[in-house]
Amino acid sequence: MKKYSLWLDNISNEKEPILKEDIDCDILIVGGGMTGLSTAYHLKDSNLKIVVVEKNQIGRGISARTTGKVTYLQDTIYSDLTNTYSETIAKKYFYSQKDAIELISSIVNQEKIDCNMKKVSSYIFSKEKEGLQKEKKLLKQFGVSIVEANMKGYYAIGVEDTYVFHPIKYIQALKDICKKDGIQFYEHTDINFIKEKDRGYICGNEFIKIRAKKVVLACHYPYFLFPFLMPLKCTLEKSYISATPVKKIESYSAISIEKPIISLRYHEAEENYLIYLTNSHSLYKEYDDQKHFEELKKCLERLELNPKYLWSNHDIMTFDKLPFVGLLKTNLYLATGYNTWGMTNSNLAGKIISDMIMDIYNPYETLFSPKRKLKKLSLPETIYGGIKPMIENKVWKNKDWYPENVYFETRNGKNVAIYVDKSKTEHIVYNTCPHLKCSLLFNSVEKTWDCPCHGSRFDLDGKVIIGPSNYDITYHE
Numbered sequence: 001m002k003k004y005s006l007w008l009d010n011i012s013n014e015k016e017p018i019l020k021e022d023i024d025c026d027i028l029i030v031g032g033g034m035t036g037l038s039t040a041y042h043l044k045d046s047n048l049k050i051v052v053v054e055k056n057q058i059g060r061g062i063s064a065r066t067t068g069k070v071t072y073l074q075d076t077i078y079s080d081l082t083n084t085y086s087e088t089i090a091k092k093y094f095y096s097q098k099d100a101i102e103l104i105s106s107i108v109n110q111e112k113i114d115c116n117m118k119k120v121s122s123y124i125f126s127k128e129k130e131g132l133q134k135e136k137k138l139l140k141q142f143g144v145s146i147v148e149a150n151m152k153g154y155y156a157i158g159v160e161d162t163y164v165f166h167p168i169k170y171i172q173a174l175k176d177i178c179k180k181d182g183i184q185f186y187e188h189t190d191i192n193f194i195k196e197k198d199r200g201y202i203c204g205n206e207f208i209k210i211r212a213k214k215v216v217l218a219c220h221y222p223y224f225l226f227p228f229l230m231p232l233k234c235t236l237e238k239s240y241i242s243a244t245p246v247k248k249i250e251s252y253s254a255i256s257i258e259k260p261i262i263s264l265r266y267h268e269a270e271e272n273y274l275i276y277l278t279n280s281h282s283l284y285k286e287y288d289d290q291k292h293f294e295e296l297k298k299c300l301e302r303l304e305l306n307p308k309y310l311w312s313n314h315d316i317m318t319f320d321k322l323p324f325v326g327l328l329k330t331n332l333y334l335a336t337g338y339n340t341w342g343m344t345n346s347n348l349a350g351k352i353i354s355d356m357i358m359d360i361y362n363p364y365e366t367l368f369s370p371k372r373k374l375k376k377l378s379l380p381e382t383i384y385g386g387i388k389p390m391i392e393n394k395v396w397k398n399k400d401w402y403p404e405n406v407y408f409e410t411r412n413g414k415n416v417a418i419y420v421d422k423s424k425t426e427h428i429v430y431n432t433c434p435h436l437k438c439s440l441l442f443n444s445v446e447k448t449w450d451c452p453c454h455g456s457r458f459d460l461d462g463k464v465i466i467g468p469s470n471y472d473i474t475y476h477e
């Protein structure tokens, strides 16, 4: 079995150069995921000098581990937004998602992108019919025609005008198009400081500087956003995902509205797959990845599915369920917080930010503004989500969280964690996240060191694979 995402197999491995000298540009996009590529794509005809820098490889972050549904039926988002804000806000969000789907499908058609995009119905399902009534009523008010179904004992409502696709093929195609239009891409180039200078910014790392008139932070969880205080404005949700080869594929995707969340879709390719996700939980509340993978495997056994791929992924959840997209301060833009609906929202974010940069009116600019007054920012959630895990993980290191082949010791005066693999080779790392110094947990399925506070992930030898950390935890004698 492969312990990584299905989307990372059989894709182009074309590499971009590392930036080795100081440069100037009009727009610097930090992060080469779905958000960064979408922003670059919408700016490609602007005559501006655009540079995209990615600290790993383009399209290998959160977007490479998603389920890849392109839908506006997203849990009970419209009821939730109506409760938190108003029906008007819920309706505006609905139109934003419809527009995002239209945007993605028109790009795929116009650019003839081969990314397995397929029109399928989307369903949300529940054990209780009652739980879906408000969502159904709101969707009907918005003019959506709803289908009802019984899915193996669950009540489900569905819509027909939604899609699924291969996220990485889409990202790689956008990169190729942008490169033809002169946009420069650099990989293995991280930005770990941003300083204001002459109404623009100087960004870079210990080796290079980039002078940019405007900067777009498309890096999922920015490392350096003081004083935006990300940890106090969002939580993170982690899920466990599988892909199993199947003979027959169905033309629908579905997600439950109750916990444990079950989400599924089919992927039609040379070998067809059922992608099945379950056991989502707040990153801060549960630390035992092994247990969650075991539960996923038990579900798959019950369904007589023998998975070929297993992986986990996490996304940023905002307290009011609206993304943060737009201007943070003069000439500095942010796009993140998609609440696990980042296929639509990252594409929309790219359009909103590019419109703002080019002074074009965009109807969703205020809806997603990162400067909005957060309606739902309760103190307990803030403490739980932002502060408690940081303190807890600094203070305690519970041995039960780690498997037997991981142990801790002090080497040369430094606390290190050691994983001993099957061939008895030691993999030594510092067991502290460089971001905010939380203790790291060992994910024994994917063989990664994962931060339970803000989601940074490192490979066996300490190289950072997912931020916010920009630094490795590799141990050097």
Ligand SMILES: Cc1cc2nc3c(=O)[nH]c(=O)nc-3n(C[C@H](O)[C@H](O)[C@H](O)COP(=O)(O)OP(=O)(O)OC[C@H]3O[C@@H](n4cnc5c(N)ncnc54)[C@H](O)[C@@H]3O)c2cc1C
Residues within 6 Å of the ligand: 030, 031, 032, 033, 034, 035, 036, 053, 054, 055, 056, 057, 058, 059, 060, 061, 062, 063, 064, 065, 066, 067, 068, 069, 070, 071, 189, 190, 191, 192, 218, 219, 220, 221, 222, 223, 237, 238, 239, 240, 241, 277, 312, 313, 314, 315, 335, 336, 338, 339, 340, 341, 342, 343, 344, 345, 346, 465, 466, 467, 468, 470
């Ligand atoms: C389990 C799961 C399932 C999901 N399923 C769906 C779905 O079906 N449909 C849907 O709409 N959404 C889904 N999502 C949400 C979606 O996958 C994400 O919201 C989206 O991929 C985020 O894209 P991004 O570009 O912001 O982040 P990323 O893809 O992570 O891109 C950010 C990039 O920035 C780079 N970076 C970070 N820091 C720096 C730095 N300092 N310097 C340079 N580069 C940097 C990173 O290496 C990374 O490549 C799901 C999420 C999860 C967790």
